[in-house]
Structure formats: C-alpha cells, structure tokens
Ligand SMILES: Nc1ncnc2c1ncn2[C@@H]1O[C@H](COP(=O)(O)OP(=O)(O)OP(=O)(O)O)[C@@H](O)[C@H]1O
C-alpha cells in the first residue's frame with residue numbers, strides 16, 4: 439500500500455542545513471498537510487518526496503519501496519505547484535490530457551478520464567476554452583485537473599491555491615476537501631496558511647526551521663498543542679500568552695500571573711506537582727473566555743470592541759499585557775466599561791518558560 443515514510447530525512451545546501459532529520463509516516467489514503475512559516479522547509483520536503491531535489495541524508499519509502507534515489511517519473515506521483523503553467527494554445531481538455539497523451543493512453547480512456555475529472559472539478563462546460571478565456575480559479579482547477587487525471591498513487595500539492603482571492607480560495611478548499619474524500623488517494627499538501635491546513639488535513643505536520651514541531655489531527659493540535667510554537671501558530675485569533683507561575687494554596691493549584699490567579703482542574707495536580715513554584719507561560723485561547731460572573735471571574739477592561747456579527751473580538755488587558763477575547767454576542771459589546779469573564783478550563787494551556795514545551 440502506498441504509504442509514505444520519511445526516515446531521518448536531511449537536506450543541506452553547503453554548510454546550511456534546511457531539513458534536519460525528519461521522521462514522518464503518512465498513511466495510505468490520508469490527506470497530510472505540511473504547514474509552517476515561510477522558509478521552514480515545506481517545499482524542500484515535498485520536492486524531495488517528488489524526486490525534484492536530491493537528498494543529503496536519510497531515506498524515502500513509498501509503498502514500502504525505497505525511492506530515495508529514483509527519478510521523479512519512477513515514483514508514481516502527480517504534482518500541482520503554486521506556479522502552474524497551462525499551455526496557452528491548448529484548450530482545457532488538451533491541457534488536462536497532456537500527460538496521458540504523452541504516455542500514449544488510448545483515446546477512449548483519455549476522454550473518459552478527462553470527462554470524469556472535469557465533472558468532479560466543475561469544468562465540464564469549459565473543456566473547449568483556452569486558458570486565457572478562464573477566470574483565475576478556473577485556471578487553477580485546470581492545473582489541478584491535469585494532475586488528477588493521472589492514475590498516480592499519490593498527489594503532491596505545493597500551495598496550489600495561493601494565487602486566488604480569499605473567496606475563491608475558500609471555495610476551492612471546500613471542493614478539494616470533497617474531492618479528496620471521494621478519490622481516497624494519498625495527498626500531501628503544503629501551505630503556510632493554518633486555516634487551510636486545519637480545514638483540509640486529516641493530519642497536520644507543523645514545521646519550524648526544518649524540524650517537525652508536532653503531528654496531529656486538527657483537533658489534537660488545537661486542543662493539545664505540544665509546545666508554544668504550535669499553540670501560537672494554530673488557531674485564530676492567536677492564543678494569548680502571559681508570564682506566570684504555578685502555585686498551590688489550600689490544596690488547589692493555580693496558574694498565577696501579574697494580578698490574577700486561574701484555578702486549575704484537580705485532575706492536573708499530580709502531573710503538575712513537580713512544576714509548582716516554577717516560571718511558566720500561561721496560554722489562553724481567545725475563544726475560551728465567556729461572559730459570566732462568580733468567584734473565579736476576572737473583571738477585564740474593554741479597550742476595543744469589534745463586532746463581526748454573531749461574534750465580537752475584544753481587546754482587553756490582563757497581567758499588564760494586551761489580550762484578545764472572542765465571545766459570541768447578538769449585539770455589539772460596548773467598549774469603555776469593564777466586564778466580567780470566566781475562562782473554560784480546557785482553554786488554559788501551560789508551558790515551561792525555558793523549554794517552551796506544554797506541561
Ligand atoms: N537552492 C537553495 N540554496 C540555498 N538555500 C535554499 C535553496 N532552496 C531553498 N533554500 C532555503 O531552504 C529553506 C527552506 O526553503 P523552502 O522553500 O523549503 O521553504 P518553505 O517552507 O517552502 O517556504 P515558503 O512558505 O516561503 O514557500 C529556506 O531557508 C531557503 O532559503
């Protein structure tokens with residue numbers, strides 16, 4: 439079965455290491471997204487899988503076969519790149535069937551593949567048009583179609599939607615998600631956009647400086663980020679980070695910051711015991727605040743209130759730092775007067791200040 443295994447994969451340009459010993463297994467039929475900031479090595483990793491970039495060290499296996507030093511065409515892959523170039527003088531059908539014609543597939547097979555994929559991508563009515571007669575989104579779909587008509591075991595995408603405007607990108611993202619469910623092939627998708635990663639990926643690989651920071655489902659990354667980097671990278675608006683320490687009083691454990699103390703669930707006491715008194719970073723998801731009062735409520739100033747319909751994004755202050763709060767609200771929340779908030783326990787994340795690992 440065509441699963442992809444990267445073992446201690448390395449890439450250096452001269453003395454500069456850009457991929458630093460990646461270990462990753464992508465299961466068959468899975469939609470894997472590589473995500474991370476610009477320059478972290480996503481494209482380099484994808485290009486090594488594709489065979490377009492030599493490997494400095496380590497091994498790549500596809501379906502159990504060592505392909506580390508094989509030519510791209512021996513790897514049974516299809517690629518879609520950001521800078522797709524369609525053949526301007528060929529119509530959509532000809533563009534899409536190019537690889538199949540080159541491989542001398544028979545005509546009826548080519549036609550049925552092209553029709554099937556065009557149907558899937560909503561391109562049926564454009565098959566006779568030239569690229570110049572298409573919108574940007576339609577062109578991008580043709581580029582995708584050109585890869586999808588092939589019987590490859592694995593599809594590799596490098597930021598294929600980056601040239602589109604926000605609305606079209608959201609639409610294409612949804613189409614791609616539907617399509618990948620339907621065709622059930624291996625997909626490896628590179629993006630620097632965490633929203634794209636979260637909505638498309640069965641599994642997400644978060645990278646930073648040529649290293650993997652965490653691998654998980656979208657929910658795992660959102661709920662249990664392994665470190666400060668992933669916590670700050672995944673989720674919008676971004677998680678708030680506050681300096682603090684762990685302390686115990688009357689048998690209860692608190693995450694204490696400058697002028698506030700958040701009670702932690704008793705079930706976390708045992709695992710956190712060794713960290714009591716240590717410096718920590720407290721991470722609070724903007725969406726885990728809610729309006730309410732009671733013993734543990736925090737009275738917070740509303741510096742700025744942005745009403746975005748159904749939700750309000752508030753700028754406030756806690757522990758001497760500016761924080762973001764997101765609450766659902768039917769009406770705009772006025773700025774000026776302070777309000778009381780509670781924080782859901784699962785919205786409180788703790789990190790070691792030195793190692794930046796989650797506690
Ligand atoms: N031919 C090269 N020579 C030297 N360094 C290179 C070369 N190609 C890429 N790099 C470096 O390797 C690192 C990883 O590049 P890569 O293109 O994989 O990043 P990326 O994660 O895809 O970023 P982006 O989101 O901007 O596309 C970068 O720091 C880049 O400068």
Ligand SMILES: [Mg+2]
Nearest residue numbers: 480481482596
């Ligand atoms: Mg790139």
